Amino acid sequence: MIHAGEMLSGKTLADPRSRHARADLATFASEERMVQLCNIEAQDQIHKWRPDFQPERVVPYATAEEKVRGTTIEAEGAAFRSRRNWHGLKFNCELAGDGESVVGFEFLVGDPQRQMGRAWLTGRALR
Secondary structure, three states: OEEOOOHHHHHHHHHHHHHHHHHHHHOHHHHHHHHHHHHHHHHHHHHOOOOOEEEEEEEEEOOOOEEEEOOEEEEEEEEEOOOOOEEEEEEEEOOOOOOEEEEEEEOOOOOOOOOHHHHHOOOOOOO
């Protein structure tokens, strides 16, 4: 697993261009807001690790349900889309006690999953 030394989602959300994302996050239930914060962190960390990746979407439950325990989210069966290709992803995300910011993150990118996209658009990928 790649351990992030710096959390990036706070800076992304502080950017004025993220005002709609901040507004949307404020409307989510606590657990969903935590999952979405971790998804943003995943996108930022993947891009920092490999700038050639341009993550546009993270699905934490692609092949297995994510596990939420308190302020920790474990996504063993996640995936992300970059440049029209899906890639496998695992991540562990730790949020602050109030669940409002990411304080720890580690991830592992897997092989491309080119067949995922079509099935997801018609099934449970869009919850």
